Amino acid sequence: MRKNYLLTPGPTPLPPEVCQALSRPIIHHRTPQFQAVLKEANEGLKYVFQTASDVFILASSGTGAMEAAVTNLLSAGDTALTIQAGKFGERWTELCRAYGIDAQVLDVEWGKAVSVREVEKKLKNNPRIKAVFATLCETSTGVVTDIEALGRIIKDTAAVLVVDAISGLGAINLESDAWSCDVVVSGSQKGLMLPPGLGFISVSPKAFRLIGASRSPRYYFDLRLAKKALDKTDTPFTPAITLVIALNESLKMLKEEGLQNVFLRHKKMAEATRSAMAALRLKLFAPSAPSDVVTAVCVPGAIDGEKLVKTMRDTYGVTIAGGQEELKGKVFRIAHMGYIEEFDIIACISCLEKVLHEAGYKFELGAGVRAAEEVFLK
Amino acid sequence: MRKNYLLTPGPTPLPPEVCQALSRPIIHHRTPQFQAVLKEANEGLKYVFQTASDVFILASSGTGAMEAAVTNLLSAGDTALTIQAGKFGERWTELCRAYGIDAQVLDVEWGKAVSVREVEKKLKNNPRIKAVFATLCETSTGVVTDIEALGRIIKDTAAVLVVDAISGLGAINLESDAWSCDVVVSGSQKGLMLPPGLGFISVSPKAFRLIGASRSPRYYFDLRLAKKALDKTDTPFTPAITLVIALNESLKMLKEEGLQNVFLRHKKMAEATRSAMAALRLKLFAPSAPSDVVTAVCVPGAIDGEKLVKTMRDTYGVTIAGGQEELKGKVFRIAHMGYIEEFDIIACISCLEKVLHEAGYKFELGAGVRAAEEVFLK
Numbered sequence: 001m002r003k004n005y006l007l008t009p010g011p012t013p014l015p016p017e018v019c020q021a022l023s024r025p026i027i028h029h030r031t032p033q034f035q036a037v038l039k040e041a042n043e044g045l046k047y048v049f050q051t052a053s054d055v056f057i058l059a060s061s062g063t064g065a066m067e068a069a070v071t072n073l074l075s076a077g078d079t080a081l082t083i084q085a086g087k088f089g090e091r092w093t094e095l096c097r098a099y100g101i102d103a104q105v106l107d108v109e110w111g112k113a114v115s116v117r118e119v120e121k122k123l124k125n126n127p128r129i130k131a132v133f134a135t136l137c138e139t140s141t142g143v144v145t146d147i148e149a150l151g152r153i154i155k156d157t158a159a160v161l162v163v164d165a166i167s168g169l170g171a172i173n174l175e176s177d178a179w180s181c182d183v184v185v186s187g188s189q190k191g192l193m194l195p196p197g198l199g200f201i202s203v204s205p206k207a208f209r210l211i212g213a214s215r216s217p218r219y220y221f222d223l224r225l226a227k228k229a230l231d232k233t234d235t236p237f238t239p240a241i242t243l244v245i246a247l248n249e250s251l252k253m254l255k256e257e258g259l260q261n262v263f264l265r266h267k268k269m270a271e272a273t274r275s276a277m278a279a280l281r282l283k284l285f286a287p288s289a290p291s292d293v294v295t296a297v298c299v300p301g302a303i304d305g306e307k308l309v310k311t312m313r314d315t316y317g318v319t320i321a322g323g324q325e326e327l328k329g330k331v332f333r334i335a336h337m338g339y340i341e342e343f344d345i346i347a348c349i350s351c352l353e354k355v356l357h358e359a360g361y362k363f364e365l366g367a368g369v370r371a372a373e374e375v376f377l378k
Numbered sequence: 379m380r381k382n383y384l385l386t387p388g389p390t391p392l393p394p395e396v397c398q399a400l401s402r403p404i405i406h407h408r409t410p411q412f413q414a415v416l417k418e419a420n421e422g423l424k425y426v427f428q429t430a431s432d433v434f435i436l437a438s439s440g441t442g443a444m445e446a447a448v449t450n451l452l453s454a455g456d457t458a459l460t461i462q463a464g465k466f467g468e469r470w471t472e473l474c475r476a477y478g479i480d481a482q483v484l485d486v487e488w489g490k491a492v493s494v495r496e497v498e499k500k501l502k503n504n505p506r507i508k509a510v511f512a513t514l515c516e517t518s519t520g521v522v523t524d525i526e527a528l529g530r531i532i533k534d535t536a537a538v539l540v541v542d543a544i545s546g547l548g549a550i551n552l553e554s555d556a557w558s559c560d561v562v563v564s565g566s567q568k569g570l571m572l573p574p575g576l577g578f579i580s581v582s583p584k585a586f587r588l589i590g591a592s593r594s595p596r597y598y599f600d601l602r603l604a605k606k607a608l609d610k611t612d613t614p615f616t617p618a619i620t621l622v623i624a625l626n627e628s629l630k631m632l633k634e635e636g637l638q639n640v641f642l643r644h645k646k647m648a649e650a651t652r653s654a655m656a657a658l659r660l661k662l663f664a665p666s667a668p669s670d671v672v673t674a675v676c677v678p679g680a681i682d683g684e685k686l687v688k689t690m691r692d693t694y695g696v697t698i699a700g701g702q703e704e705l706k707g708k709v710f711r712i713a714h715m716g717y718i719e720e721f722d723i724i725a726c727i728s729c730l731e732k733v734l735h736e737a738g739y740k741f742e743l744g745a746g747v748r749a750a751e752e753v754f755l756k
Contacts, residue, residue: 011405025391059574063615094597100595195618197619216595220599238574242575
C-alpha cells in the first residue's frame with residue numbers, strides 16, 4: 001500500500017467534492033441548467049479575484065489566458081514592459097514577441113523580486129509602454145511580487161497592469177480592484193483546486209478600452225466575442241462544462257472557509273515549511289521575497305537534486321517539484337497551495353527527512369517536523 | 379424520478395468508465411506516470427484518426443484546434459478556399475479572416491452537400507489557393523461531406539485539405555491518410571465520448587512543410603512548440619490531465635468495439651432515426667446527404683419548434699438540439715453519436731411522439747418507434 005501526496009505548484013490535489021463533481025453525467029451547455037452554473041461561477045470568480053469586473057472563463061490552460069491578455073490589449077508595434085524574474089516572466093516576453101509587440105524586458109536575477117523603483121524608472125523613461133506584465137508568484141523561483149506597490153505606480157499612467165496570478169490566486173492575497181490591477185490571469189489547477197483545463201481573465205474598465213483598439217489577430221481568445229457571450233451568460237465556444245461545474249464546488253469551499261482564512265492557512269503552511277528547512281540547515285533559494293505559495297530550497301552540495309525528487313515520488317509517493325531550466329537539479333520546490341493543510345506539510349517534511357537521511361545528509365532526525373509543528377502550534 | 383437522455387451533437391453522454399476516470403486523484407504531468415498516459419493517448423488517436431501522422435492534443439475546445447490549423451498553415455495575405463454549408467463552415471471563413479487570410483468562400487445552400495466539381499473548378503481557376511477548409515459533418519444542418527472525393531481532387535495540387543471532423547470522428551468513417559486529408563481537427567465531446575476541453579489536430583508531412591513557412595503570429599496553438607514537445611512525449615503547456623486520462627478509457631472502448639463496428643452502430647442508429655421520422659411524416663432537412671452523426675428534422679407547420687425541444691428536455695428529460703441561426707425554431711436535431719445505442723434512440727423517438735401528440739400533431743402513435751425497431755431488427 002502506498003498513499004500519494006501531491007505538493008507541486010500545479011496541479012494541486014483535488015478535494016473529494018471536486019472529484020465527485022467531475023464524475024457527474026454531463027449536461028448540455030446551451031441550457032438554462034448550464035446557464036445557472038455559469039452565472040454562479042462568474043460570481044464566485046469575482047469574489048476570489050476581488051473584483052467587480054467581468055472574469056472570463058476560457059477552455060485552455062493558464063497560458064491561453066496569458067495569450068488572451070497579450071493579444072486583446074496590444075497590437076504589433078506596441079511597446080510593453082515585461083518583468084522577467086523566472087520562467088513564467090519569460091513567458092510574457094515570448095508571448096509579446098510572438099505577436100510582434102516590442103517587449104522591453106526588465107530582467108531580474110532569479111530568486112529576487114523586482115524593484116518597484118526600477119519599474120517606475122522604466123515607465124518614466126519610456127512613455128510608449130502601454131502595458132506592464134508582472135507575475136504574482138514566480139513559480140520557478142518561489143518569489144512573490146509586490147503587486148500592490150506596482151499598482152500604485154502604474155494606476156495614474158496610461159499603462160495597464162497585467163498580472164499572471166496563475167500561481168497564487170486563491171492562495172495569497174491579490175486585491176485586483178483595490179490594487180489597480182487591470183488584467184488578472186489565472187488557471188484552474190492551482191489555488192482553485194481543480195484539474196488543469198480552465199483559464200481565467202479579469203478585465204478592468206481601463207483595460208477594456210485597449211481591447212476595442214487592439215488590432216492583433218485573434219479568434220478563439222477574442223475577448224470581444226467572450227464579452228458579447230458573457231452578457232447573455234454564455235460562452236462564444238463550447239466551454240469545458242465538467243470543469244466549470246467542478247469549479248463551483250471549489251468556489252463554494254473557498255467561500256465557506258473565507259478568503260482571509262484561506263490566505264492565513266497558506267501563510268502558516270509556508271512559514272512551517274521555511275522553518276523546517278532552516279531546522280534541516282537547508283537554504284531557501286529566495287530568502288528575500290519568499291511566497292506563501294511555493295518554497296524553493298537549495299539542494300545541498302553532496303545531494304543529487306533530481307534523484308531526491310524522484311525518490312520521494314517513486315519510492316515514497318510524495319510528489320514535489322524539481323528545479324526548472326537553469327535551476328534543474330539545483331533546487332527542489334515544495335508547494336503549499338490549494339487543497340493542502342498542515343499534516344500534508346508534516347508528511348512531506350518527514351519524507352524529505354527520510355530521503356535526506358538515506359542519502360547520507362547529516363542532520364538531527366525529526367528536527368524539520370518539530371520546527372513545523374512549532375509554527376502550527378502558534 | 380426522471381432519467382436524463384442526451385442526444386445532442388456535442389456534448390454526448392459519458393460512459394461510466396469515463397466518469398470514473400474523471401474522478402480519480404490527479405497526477406502531475408511532468409512524470410513518467412503521465413508520460414505513459416500521453417503515449418497511449420497519442421497512439422490511440424492515430425487509430426481513430428486512421429493516420430500514421432502525429433495527432434496533437436490541445437487543452438482547448440475544437441475551435442482552438444481549428445485556429446491551430448489556420449494559423450499554423452497560412453499567413454496573412456495567403457488565399458484559402460472555405461466550404462461554407464452551415465454554421466461550422468462559416469467558422470473556417472471567420473477564422474481565416476481574423477488572421478488576414480483571403481478566404482474565398484464556396485457558399486453552399488444550407489442542407490445541401492458541396493459539389494466536388496465546384497471545388498475542383500475553384501482550385502483550377504485560382505492556383506493561389508493554399509488550403510481547402512471542409513467540414514466532415516456540418517452539425518448545424520446534419521449534412522455529411524464526401525471527404526474522400528475532395529481528397530482525390532486536392533491531393534495532386536499544391537493545396538492542403540483541412541477537415542473539421544469535430545462532429546463525426548469516431549462515429550463515421552474518415553480515413554485521414556487513405557483519403558489524403560492533410561489536417562484533421564477534432565474535439566473531445568463528440569464521437570470520443572468525453573467532456574469538452576480537448577482539441578485534436580493531425581498533420582500530414584505535406585502540411586508540416588506549410589507549418590515551417592507560416593508567418594501567422596501564434597503561441598499557445600503553435601504546433602512547432604507542440605511538435606518539439608511531442609517528440610519527447612510531452613506538451614508545451616500544462617495539458618488537461620484529467621481529460622487525457624479519461625481519453626484513454628474511451629479510446630480503449632473504441633478499440634474493443636472496433637472502428638468498423640462503431641461506424642456500423644452509428645449507421646444503424648441514423649437509419650432508424652430517419653425511418654422513424656418518415657413514419658411520423660416528418661421531413662428531413664437534408665435528405666440528399668444526411669450524415670450518420672446527427673439528423674436534422676423540419677418542424678411541421680403547426681408546431682412551435684423551440685417549445686418542442688424545451689418540453690422534451692425540461693418536462694421529460696430528453697435533450698435534443700434545436701436549430702441554429704437561420705434554422706432557429708425551424709428544425710430540431712437528434713444526434714446519434716458517441717455513447718448511444720438503439721434503446722436511447724427508441725426512448726428519444728418515443729418522447730418525440732409523446733410531445734408531438736400532446737401538441738396536437740396528427741399521426742399514428744407508435745409508428746415512429748415501430749419503424750426504428752424494424753431497422754434495428756435487420
